[in-house]
Amino acid sequence: MLVVAVVAGCTGEPAPTTTLLTFEPYTPTAAPTPTPEPDPDEATVPPERPDLSQVDAETAQALAVYFLQLYPYVYATGDLTDWRALSHPECVFCTSVIGNVEEMHAAGNHSEGGLVQVGEATVLGGEEVWLVSVPMVQEPSATLDSTGGIVEDIPETKSYLVDVAITVVDGRLTIRELTPNRT
Amino acid sequence: MHRFARSAVITVLLIAATGGVASTNDFEAEARGSAVDFYAREMREAEQAAAGVPLAERLVEYRRMAECDPLAVGVQIDGSVCVPLSAGSDLSTPPGCDGLDPLLPVWRRTRTSPTAPWGPWENVLGWTCPQDYLTFTAEDFRRLPLTPAPLHTQPPGGQHLVNLPTIAYTTATTQTLTTDLLGHPIEVQATPTTYTWDFGDGTVVTTTHPGAPYPHHDITHTYPRTGTWTITLTTTWTGHYRLTGTTTWHPITGTATTTTTAPPLTTVELRTYLVPTDCTTNPHAFAC
Numbered sequence: 001m002l003v004v005a006v007v008a009g010c011t012g013e014p015a016p017t018t019t020l021l022t023f024e025p026y027t028p029t030a031a032p033t034p035t036p037e038p039d040p041d042e043a044t045v046p047p048e049r050p051d052l053s054q055v056d057a058e059t060a061q062a063l064a065v066y067f068l069q070l071y072p073y074v075y076a077t078g079d080l081t082d083w084r085a086l087s088h089p090e091c092v093f094c095t096s097v098i099g100n101v102e103e104m105h106a107a108g109n110h111s112e113g114g115l116v117q118v119g120e121a122t123v124l125g126g127e128e129v130w131l132v133s134v135p136m137v138q139e140p141s142a143t144l145d146s147t148g149g150i151v152e153d154i155p156e157t158k159s160y161l162v163d164v165a166i167t168v169v170d171g172r173l174t175i176r177e178l179t180p181n182r183t
Numbered sequence: 184m185h186r187f188a189r190s191a192v193i194t195v196l197l198i199a200a201t202g203g204v205a206s207t208n209d210f211e212a213e214a215r216g217s218a219v220d221f222y223a224r225e226m227r228e229a230e231q232a233a234a235g236v237p238l239a240e241r242l243v244e245y246r247r248m249a250e251c252d253p254l255a256v257g258v259q260i261d262g263s264v265c266v267p268l269s270a271g272s273d274l275s276t277p278p279g280c281d282g283l284d285p286l287l288p289v290w291r292r293t294r295t296s297p298t299a300p301w302g303p304w305e306n307v308l309g310w311t312c313p314q315d316y317l318t319f320t321a322e323d324f325r326r327l328p329l330t331p332a333p334l335h336t337q338p339p340g341g342q343h344l345v346n347l348p349t350i351a352y353t354t355a356t357t358q359t360l361t362t363d364l365l366g367h368p369i370e371v372q373a374t375p376t377t378y379t380w381d382f383g384d385g386t387v388v389t390t391t392h393p394g395a396p397y398p399h400h401d402i403t404h405t406y407p408r409t410g411t412w413t414i415t416l417t418t419t420w421t422g423h424y425r426l427t428g429t430t431t432w433h434p435i436t437g438t439a440t441t442t443t444t445a446p447p448l449t450t451v452e453l454r455t456y457l458v459p460t461d462c463t464t465n466p467h468a469f470a471c
Binding site for chain 2: 100125126127129158165178179
């Protein structure tokens, strides 16, 4: 099936005028060719927001996990409302994501997939500062243009141990920095 | 999700066609700071803040120790037991730190009042390497006992005449101090960079040169009326630091200031009078 798809892409279509390849699912020529149902992309469903009103280690842990789950959602939808609200202005990782998501969606592209599965987090805590370590797996993902053409594709499932530093700003927990370490 | 399995082949073609792709939705491709270093610096600041409170009044205490074993029956450290580490925490292996000694894990305990018993020791930081976050901050710099720049005036205090210039200068030079960062000896170099001269009558001048004594003076002020004035010099210092034994100086982000005050100056007016005799030898003579 893989081979057939590529052959169809190379020979069955006129030469693409842009550098983007349009992905066409393979359909047997003998069969009628109904428009395939697009995969509902789970990444467009916002993750369930935990109660983040408390200032304690448990909430810090919940925030770290929620923030990681928000990652595929912001890339899929371009909705950065909650991401921004939870990011400290000096958080390098948070700011990088904001820039990349804005750039992607300004170009008319979006991401699919890349859902995040988290393991059991550990928390170290001081006074109004916490370090949460979250084992995490990210599923494969792809960036598509407005016509469904694949712009970029990450086929691997990647595992990380993510360190998340959390501080308190105006009485609310805020992501101060996030560092993914490949495992 | 079958889409991703098939698109793997297409990616190869795409990279061949374009020579590269935009980075996106990839944890590894994002810019990032170090959450651990940030947290470790915060712990160090909390440690220092707690140590600044007198022992008897302290409500929070930090201690660096390799381990604090909650399973050892009856073992307490200074009246506090240890809280077991959460799953995933590992304090067993000190890291290799490129020749520097690793820093001990940090434990913390609290009490509700100076007379209340201490709570248990909780681990708040594991083993770390000093170079990861041994940053000498502007706050550290400002805490150093810098020698203030000496302030000289000509004439040197006492009385001087109205409408004649008063000269100010300093002989400040770069000074080197030694201190420590978490037990690591470091050297700090402080260099005077700007000088703010407050002549006490509302005149304030900022210069980057230290001035010079007569006759090469370039910082002067002329008081146009009588009065008593205090000249104050505020010196701004920039700094560099290095771990003792290493060769690389690192700049300190931020500056420190010192102030120096000269003995008060009194501006007097002298009038000339015609007198019948020498007032120095006969001060009670007519008109003296």
